[in-house]
Amino acid sequence: MTKKKKKSRIYIIWLVNLCLITAVVALFVWYESVPDVSPEKVLKTYMTHISNREYEQMYEMIDAGTSGNISKEDFVKRNSAIYEGIGVDNMKVHITSYDKEQKEICYETSMDTVAGNVTFENKASFILEKGKYKLIWNDSLIFPELDSTDKVKVSTTSAKRGQIIDRNGHMLAGEGVASSIGVVPGKLENKNDAISQLAELLEMKTEDIEKKLAAKWVKDDSFVPLKTVPKVNELKLMSIEPDQETLAEKDRQEKLLEIPGVKILDITVREYPLGEAAAHLVGYVQNVTAEDLEEHAGEGYTSNSVIGKSGMEGLFEKELKGQNGCSITIVDSNGNKKKIIVSTIVENGKDIKLTIDSNLQKELYEQFKDDKSCSVAINQYTGEVLALVSTPSYDNNDFIRGMSSEKWNALNEDENKPMYNRFRQVWCPGSTFKPIIAAIGLTTGAIDPDEDYGNEGLSWQKDSSWGSYYVTTLHAY
Structure with a gap:
């Protein structure tokens, strides 16, 4: 091969390689410029x-x-x-x-x-x-x-929970007023001593009070609520013989107000006027838990909601609850409303009217409050339940004001089981049904009131056709 031919061949090889490299680069550039996703x-x-x-x-x-x-x-x-x-x-x-x-x-x-x-x-x-x-x-x-620079603001208008009322319109559950006892941290003097006094008077642990005061949102001028207590009824104090509980609560609140930084404010709460007399019947509400929010997802509950836990409060929860109003708004840097994105109107809960008669409910409770019993009063013509009582009982208002762990444990450990709802259980009617059978027998003529049945002892049977079956009793008559 001559030098000329050899040189020409090298040139061709170099040119081919250059073309290949150029093609690869072009292909790469093209590939990079083509989007892989639309x-x-x-x-x-x-x-x-x-x-x-x-x-x-x-x-x-x-x-x-x-x-x-x-x-x-x-x-x-x-x-x-x-x-x-x-x-x-x-x-x-x-x-x-x-x-x-x-x-x-x-x-x-x-x-x-x-x-x-x-x-x-x-x-x-x-x-x-x-x-x-x-x-x-x-x-x-x-x-x-x-x-x-805009913000998106969410505003909520809480629905008013419906009332539970008796047949005459008297409130069994509804809006009431209680006293919120709390402190303004910046005005506390001798903080440790003040907390000790508060713990004693409010029957709380010092560490629980300290925990509330240490919350992130608390500032020196914040009102930090510690405990909700019954509002002192001034009319009861003016009566000839005011009850001892009202006097004791008045005395306690006066002592609390002597501590610098303590304030007592009126707050709106769910109230149960009959207390123990209708606790099992009416039930109570409590703040929702994480489990409640999960179970009732999409039903309008928030972390600030309450939910019926027992009795009529639980049974008619959907009707009593209502629907909160809510709006989502765009506001500018000055806080001016710029655009309402969406809004829903608040729907207050419905009132529930029961056939119960409050006065009869209280009378029935007073007669049996010391017994383990359940009692019912029914209109025999309409079947309406006029009173429904379980005893012994508890005060459902305690669940609203905040119940201490000690009191909760005492209720649950009480051998008389005051939280146990006896009228929801299944009972054998026993001897209470005998007068009904007797009345039917007399009315239909199946029983002769003048017949002498003799002394039958502890057992009786009509004749030998009953075999080994006897009607028995615990006592000889």
Whole structure:
């Protein structure tokens, strides 16, 4: 091979290699410029992350440079505060159009919130970066009217719980007034001594009081409630013979007010006027627990709600509860209302009227309050229950004012079982049914009132056809 031919061959090989390298580079550049996911799919994935509260994954899908250079920390804080604050759930996205040239999607969003369903139209813009579509984020992506300095405010109007009333309209459960005893921390003098006095007078543990005062929200001028007690009835004090409980409560509250920093405020509470006389019948309410919120998810309960736990309060919970009113509003930096996103009107609970007669209920309770018994008074013509009593009983107002663990343990450990609802149990009627049978026999003529049945001792049978079966009694007559 001549030198000329050899040189020509090397040139050709070099040229081929150069072409191959150029082709590979071109292919790589082309591959990088072709998006692997469409803008539509990017938007839907982004919205799915919202429902799952995956804010960091959302941040990875935006282009920070065209999104105001927002940091991940600020992005997560802003989005989580709004979406979790309004309780977003069941978010859906429907894309209505896509402008390829402008890389802009128009879409419709639907979501459930604490104030109801929200539907609105919006648009999202994208940028193509290294073969991937990135979302251009700003606050209007949350709500179209939302600016970076705006806030989203959730306001709740609590529904008024319905009353439970007797046949004559007298309240068995409803709104009442109690006294909230608390302290203003900044006005406490000799803090340790003051806490010791409070613990003694309120029958609380010092560590429980200290824990309340150490809560994060507490400031020097805050009113920190410690215990709810019955409001002193001034009319009872003016009576000729005021009851000892009222006098004792008045004396205790006067001693509490001598401690600097102590305040006693009137508060609205659920009240049960008949107390022990109708505790098992009426029942009581308590603050919802985590288990309650899980069991009644989607029914409008919040961490501040109460729920019926027993008796009529529990049986008619849905009717008594009502529905809270709620609104989601955009407010500007000055606190001015800018846009109402959604709102629901408050619906107060319904009143429940029972066939019970309060006076008869109290009379029946007074007669049997020291016995282990259940008693019922019924209108024999209509079947209406006029009174329903279980004894011994407890004061259902204690569950509203806050029951100490000592008192709770005492109730549960009492051998007489005051919390036990005896009229809900199954009982054998026994001898109480004999007068009914006798009356039927006399009315129908099956029994002759003048017949002498003789002394039968402890057992009796009609004749030998009864075999070994006898009607027996515990006492000889």
